[in-house]
Amino acid sequence: MRWAYDAQTSPISPTEFLSPTPEDSYREYALHPAERVHAVFQRLWLALVLEDTGVLDLDPETLNTNTRPPGPNLFGGINRELTIGLWRQLRGDSNRPSKPVQASLDFLLDHPQVLISALRQSLLQMELNAKQHYSGDQPLGTCPFDASTRLKASPEGTIYCPREQDLSHQPTGPVGMSMLLAHHYKPRIGDLEWVEELVGIRPGQHVVDIGAGTGSYTFPLAERVGHSGKVLALEIDPSLIEYLEFMTLALQTPNVESVENLEEDLLLPDSVADLVLIVDLDRCSRLPSEFFSGTLGEQIRDSLKPDGHLVILRSYSTPSYEVYEEILAPKGLVLKAREQRLTRELLVFQQP
Numbered sequence: 001m002r003w004a005y006d007a008q009t010s011p012i013s014p015t016e017f018l019s020p021t022p023e024d025s026y027r028e029y030a031l032h033p034a035e036r037v038h039a040v041f042q043r044l045w046l047a048l049v050l051e052d053t054g055v056l057d058l059d060p061e062t063l064n065t066n067t068r069p070p071g072p073n074l075f076g077g078i079n080r081e082l083t084i085g086l087w088r089q090l091r092g093d094s095n096r097p098s099k100p101v102q103a104s105l106d107f108l109l110d111h112p113q114v115l116i117s118a119l120r121q122s123l124l125q126m127e128l129n130a131k132q133h134y135s136g137d138q139p140l141g142t143c144p145f146d147a148s149t150r151l152k153a154s155p156e157g158t159i160y161c162p163r164e165q166d167l168s169h170q171p172t173g174p175v176g177m178s179m180l181l182a183h184h185y186k187p188r189i190g191d192l193e194w195v196e197e198l199v200g201i202r203p204g205q206h207v208v209d210i211g212a213g214t215g216s217y218t219f220p221l222a223e224r225v226g227h228s229g230k231v232l233a234l235e236i237d238p239s240l241i242e243y244l245e246f247m248t249l250a251l252q253t254p255n256v257e258s259v260e261n262l263e264e265d266l267l268l269p270d271s272v273a274d275l276v277l278i279v280d281l282d283r284c285s286r287l288p289s290e291f292f293s294g295t296l297g298e299q300i301r302d303s304l305k306p307d308g309h310l311v312i313l314r315s316y317s318t319p320s321y322e323v324y325e326e327i328l329a330p331k332g333l334v335l336k337a338r339e340q341r342l343t344r345e346l347l348v349f350q351q352p
């Protein structure tokens, strides 16, 4: 079945839920289920429009078969700025989005199968979230690797993901793209200013961003350290490395280098880093006890310059900061500062 796209006759207007204002963002959470379904259809429709414009050569099976269980989406939504950009581009709107958004769009349109798969996963995730919300079951959290296993909280309170259960599981392309749709290039408001207040980020410094994802922190860090500085973006997901490299060229930030690290080896040189930053790694990947079970703690310590800092920035509900302290102290990284703001927690470690 072909879906014709006609901007004049289409019953669906993107403006209602695609508005980029924070008020609208909060409003979406309060939608009545029927409106939520409407929003889901809008997203699905966007996917089909992408196919119909010829931008995508979509295998209908991708949408029709349900071989994979509901997939990942960190925040149950698609990045608004990016989505609006897609709408505008497909409608021939002459308003150009910002340079990073345009670059991300170019990247996504170059990877159509992955994009469609990520959109589909987002739709399914939204439906699942809505069902749980209205049935009274509170979701424990979503795992971007495979939300089929909506996993139980561990004794530490962290969500287990398949990677913990099945070490052979590797993130795949759609997962990375789903993250891109949800987290595009923007750090959480105030996070980097907070790091600056506590440890400083200065031009010329070398920063390592572990679990860089879509570079939400990487690229703003690159602006701060400037041309004389450097940001090393470490990622385990190859599709995100591809995206980070693309964005590095598109944004002309030659001071960013992306490295696909290994589970057991961060591939970091010694004594290079003024700052090693880990943002929200425990949100979706390994428990700290597992992430640091090998020698990663020692590798991070060795990568720091003598007065360098390891900063862990996360949502503090799971697990307790003490877990990090207990794990890292024997590896020669001592907790120097800990602050909480709203739901966020910032931990600063240094060599004694």
Ligand SMILES: C[S@@+](CC[C@H](N)C(=O)[O-])C[C@H]1O[C@@H](n2cnc3c(N)ncnc32)[C@H](O)[C@@H]1O
Pocket (backbone or CB within 6 Å): 171, 179, 183, 210, 211, 212, 213, 214, 215, 216, 217, 234, 235, 236, 237, 240, 261, 262, 263, 278, 279, 280, 281, 283, 284, 285, 286
């Ligand atoms: C929740 S995302 C956070 C991304 C980014 N730091 C941000 O806050 O926008 C966690 C990222 O960590 C990556 N990751 C998970 N385990 C990793 C590991 N052992 N080494 C490097 N990256 C890892 C995942 O692929 C994912 O992109």
